[in-house]
Amino acid sequence: MSEKYKEVMDHVRLSDAARLRILDKVNASESKNRSFQWRQWGALAACLVVAIAGILVWHAHNPATPKQNPTVMAPSSIEEQPTLEALQAAMGFPVEDIRTLFPETAEFQFKNYFYEIAEITVQDGSQEIVFRKAAGSDDISGDYNVYAVTEKVEADGTTFTMQGNGDTVTVVLWQKGEYTYALSLTPGMAKEDVTALCMQILALEK
Amino acid sequence: MELAAGTIFFPNRFAADLTALYARTVLFAAKVINIFSREEDTDVTAEHLLDSYGDAMLRMAYSYLHNMEDAEEVVQDVLIQFLKETPTFNGSVHEKAWCLRVAANLAKNRIKYNKIRMTDELNDELIAEEREDLSFVWEAVKSLPDKYREVIHLFYYEGYSTAEIAGLLHRNEATVRSHLARGREQLKTILKEAYDFE
Numbered sequence: 001m002s003e004k005y006k007e008v009m010d011h012v013r014l015s016d017a018a019r020l021r022i023l024d025k026v027n028a029s030e031s032k033n034r035s036f037q038w039r040q041w042g043a044l045a046a047c048l049v050v051a052i053a054g055i056l057v058w059h060a061h062n063p064a065t066p067k068q069n070p071t072v073m074a075p076s077s078i079e080e081q082p083t084l085e086a087l088q089a090a091m092g093f094p095v096e097d098i099r100t101l102f103p104e105t106a107e108f109q110f111k112n113y114f115y116e117i118a119e120i121t122v123q124d125g126s127q128e129i130v131f132r133k134a135a136g137s138d139d140i141s142g143d144y145n146v147y148a149v150t151e152k153v154e155a156d157g158t159t160f161t162m163q164g165n166g167d168t169v170t171v172v173l174w175q176k177g178e179y180t181y182a183l184s185l186t187p188g189m190a191k192e193d194v195t196a197l198c199m200q201i202l203a204l205e206k
Numbered sequence: 207m208e209l210a211a212g213t214i215f216f217p218n219r220f221a222a223d224l225t226a227l228y229a230r231t232v233l234f235a236a237k238v239i240n241i242f243s244r245e246e247d248t249d250v251t252a253e254h255l256l257d258s259y260g261d262a263m264l265r266m267a268y269s270y271l272h273n274m275e276d277a278e279e280v281v282q283d284v285l286i287q288f289l290k291e292t293p294t295f296n297g298s299v300h301e302k303a304w305c306l307r308v309a310a311n312l313a314k315n316r317i318k319y320n321k322i323r324m325t326d327e328l329n330d331e332l333i334a335e336e337r338e339d340l341s342f343v344w345e346a347v348k349s350l351p352d353k354y355r356e357v358i359h360l361f362y363y364e365g366y367s368t369a370e371i372a373g374l375l376h377r378n379e380a381t382v383r384s385h386l387a388r389g390r391e392q393l394k395t396i397l398k399e400a401y402d403f404e
Contacts, residue, residue: 002343
C-alpha cells in the first residue's frame with residue numbers, strides 16, 4: 001500500500017451537501033421513470049403469454065427425461081473455459097478459431113464475460129493479443145483510452161477502426177453481420193501486420 | 207467434452223434455446239414486478255449504495271476526471287443507472303465492484319466526449335494544506351495514462367488483487383499485471399525518493 005497515495009485519496013470525500021444534492025437528483029429522475037411504468041404492465045402481460053407458450057412448446061417437443069445432472073447451473077459473471085469448443089457452447093454462437101493463425105508455441109486462454117463477450121487471449125512470445133466477439137455493435141474492447149491516431153481501414157467490405165499512437169496500432173474494432181469484434185494488442189503492432197491479421201480473421205468468419 | 211460442474215444437460219439445441227428464452231422472459235418479468243414491489247425501497251437501495259460506496263465511487267471518478275463537480279455527477283449517474291438496470295448482486299463485494307466498474311466507464315465516457323472541466327480541487331486542497339509531498343504524488347499519478355492509473359488506484363487504494371481488477375475492468379489479468387508494472391515504473395521515474403508504491 002502506498003501511504004502517501006492513500007493519504008491523497010482520503011481527501012476525496014462526499015460532503016453531506018453533495019450527498020443530499022445527489023439523492024435529490026436521483027429521486028427526481030426516478031419520479032420521471034415511474035410515470036412510464038404503466039407501459040410495463042402491458043409488457044409484463046406479453047411476457048407471461050410468451051412464458052406460458054414457451055412451456056407448452058417445450059413440453060410438446062421434449063418429453064420428460066432424467067436430467068444428467070440435477071444441479072442447476074449458477075453462472076459466474078466471468079468464466080474461464082477449457083477449450084474453444086466449450087467457449088462456443090457457453091456463448092451460443094460460433095467463435096472464430098484464431099488458433100490456426102499462430103504458431104504451435106503460442107498459448108491460448110478462453111473466457112466469457114457475463115455470457116455476453118467471448119474472449120480468446122493469445123500469448124505468442126512477448127506479443128499478447130486479446131480477441132473479443134459479442135452480439136451487437138458496441139465497443140467491447142474494454143479499452144477507453146484516447147489514442148493519438150484513429151484510422152479507418154476498409155478491407156473486403158469491412159471497416160476496421162484502428163487506434164494507436166501513429167507508429168503502432170493498439171486497438172482494432174469492427175462489425176460483421178450481427179456481431180461486434182475487438183482486438184487489443186500489447187505491445188502495439190505495425191499497421192501492416194495488424195491489417196494482415198484482421199484479414200486472416202475475416203477469412204475465418206466465412 | 208467435459209461439462210462444468212452443475213451444468214444442465216439439454217437433449218438438443220432447440221431445447222437449450224427455448225429454455226434460455228423462457229429463463230430470460232421470467233427474469234424480465236421478475237425485474238418488472240420488482241420495480242413495482244420495491245417502490246418504497248427505491249430510496250433506501252440507492253441511498254444504501256451512496257452511503258456504502260459513495261466515497262469509493264467518487265474517488266474512482268476523480269482519478270479520471272480530476273475535478274469534484276464532474277466526479278459527483280458520475281456518482282449521481284451511477285445511481286441513476288442502478289435504478290434503470292436494477293442489477294442483482296451476490297453480496298457486498300459484487301455490489302461495490304459493479305459501482306466502481308460503472309463509475310469508471312461513465313468517467314471514461316466523459317473524457318472521450320470532452321465533457322470535463324479543468325479544475326483540480328484535490329490538488330488545490332493539498333497545496334493549501336502545505337502538503338507539497340502529497341501534491342507531488344498526486345500529480346505523478348495524474349500524469350499516468352488512464353489504463354495505468356486506474357489499475358494503480360484499484361490495487362493500491364481499493365486493495366483489489368490483479369485478478370479482481372481484471373474482472374472489474376473486463377480485462378485480461380496478464381494485461382492488468384503489465385499495466386500495474388508499467389505504472390509503477392513511470393511513478394518510480396517521476397517520484398524517485400518519494401516513491402512508495404510497494
